[in-house]
Amino acid sequence: MTTTTRAPTTVAIETQGLTKRFGDRIAVDHADLHIPGGTVSGFIGPNGAGKTTTMRMLLGLIRPTHGRGSVLGEPLSSPERYMSRVGAMIEGPAFYGTLSGHANLVVLARLAQLPLQRVDEVLERVALTDRGRDQYQAYSHGMKQRLGIAAALLPRPELLVLDEPINGLDPAGIGELRKLLRSLRDDGATVFVSSHLLPELEQICDHVVMIQLGRLMYQGSVEQLVAARHTEVWARPERPEDTARLVAALQAEGRRPRADGPWVCVVADDDFAGELYRVSVREGIPLVHLSTRRQTLEQAFLSMTGDVSGDADQSAASGDGARPAASGDGAQPAARGDGSQPVPSREATTSSGNGEVSQPASIGDVTPPSGNDDVPEPSASGDDTMGSGR
């Protein structure tokens, strides 16, 4: 397939006070989105947080109750002016079961007046050429997902909006999707992608938007977010009985260590590992392990959301995933000069005066560095494998 390099749009998506009410509940509440062009931007939040509703508003599928914005420089109120440059898959793939994958894409290509040759190109890109003439209803879940991605790629999008595209893909397919999104970004396109698989998003996203109960909690670079959450320093004494002594010694230094089996963990700055080492030497405690680990996007997210699942939020809030309407609160996150936005008031976080997201009162559950955060590399085979990102 031929790829064209585009000049990245400065701002791909921008909204002011974007709000959607369904009756007496608010699905999205005064969202001020700012998605830089030419980035892969992750959209994360618990179930029912308002991600899909936001995406639907951006695509012209539902009308905002309040607010305005622009997509690719065109007003949100006129989706016909920008949708020819946007590809999207919302709430999973939806196609006609008795039509082949190829014919399903022909339906969309004809509608958008795209050349039918483009159908073959996108099928090849998602490695569905061999199965393109099979009925959609015979596809595996992963193949359906890939067909949805192929449909989104049809117009050579400058902006790609994907809602949970990783669902159903096997590790190899996820790896290929990762490559595909990066290649699109390298071509100058902007990708706005939601997912529950935060380690995956962390790997592919330059920028992230967090939303909970309809309100934006953070938007900015992933780097800034995780950097603002400090680092975990992990140490393991050679003798398990020294764990308590090390904890006591660190407490005496004014730190707040916690023991986890034979492990000791301290949340601190990056360079605290050296200080911990000096303390252990001074106390005569030999260490067999000393490492630092930055908080992951997932940990940062859980810290900010208070580790509450969206489904629990839903039942607690209004029973259907959205907050009850609160009149006149209208709180909006303030935009920062560097493009990131802290949340003005959250239970689990505080916002410092300079706008940086500060350390929450208590870090979410931490686990020893046993490799459980390692993201497995994709395998070379698998049914639901995407094609190479050409």
Added chain:
Amino acid sequence: MIPAAFRSEWVKLRRPSLLLSLYGAIAGVAILITILTFALAGHHFRGGGGGRRAAVTLAQLAQPDALGKAFSDFASLLGIISLAVAGAQMASEYSVGTLRNLLIRQPRRLVLWTGKFIAVLTFSALAVLLACIVGTITAVVMAHVRGVSTSAWTSSTGLTDSLKAFGEVTLAVCGYTTLGMVVGNLLRSPGAAIAVGLVYILPFELILSATVNGSDRWLPGQLLSAVSAGGTSDISLHTAIIRAMAYMVVLAGGTAVLFVRRDVTA
């Protein structure tokens, strides 16, 4: 852009599972009705009042308007099928979620609606054409078998009558199709759209027209029946067409407004 939406819709409409099964069924029913008409012609059977009467005589089948009358006999069946297909076709876009894909690729909703509507109307019109062609061929064969002269059918009067009947049936079936698109768009569930559409057209309107004097001159389904029959003793063809068209324009227009303004959350 409307032609693009039209061609896109036809990719779906011509899928073998729909096209072959539906057009096959329509052709089969047209053949069956025609064969039975000829086979039973001249035979007497027990009527509702206990007497015996002929369904149709062989002499009547030799008249110039015989084919036209046969076409009219197809109208109710074709109308009901068209209503069900249009309702299911429209509602399933919502229930399956494919409408969001379509709107992403064609955000001008009125364009999409118009293209879909015209495509489904042509699908129904082709079903009428198919039924009439198959019915005519079968009638010619059966006429030969039963010794009925077909010369009057091909006379100027016969051809005019047949074409007129074809036009009336097509118009009526397009009306039923419009009703299907309306209920499909309103209810957004194929099962509900078909059920409500059929219940309205069959028992509801029939009971209402039988119990409320003069109501058949105003009920849309009864008006469409009158159009397909070339007018009735209660209402002229001209009046039936005007009233039925007025209903369809209002219903299709109202549904288009709903389609354009409605949030697509499925």
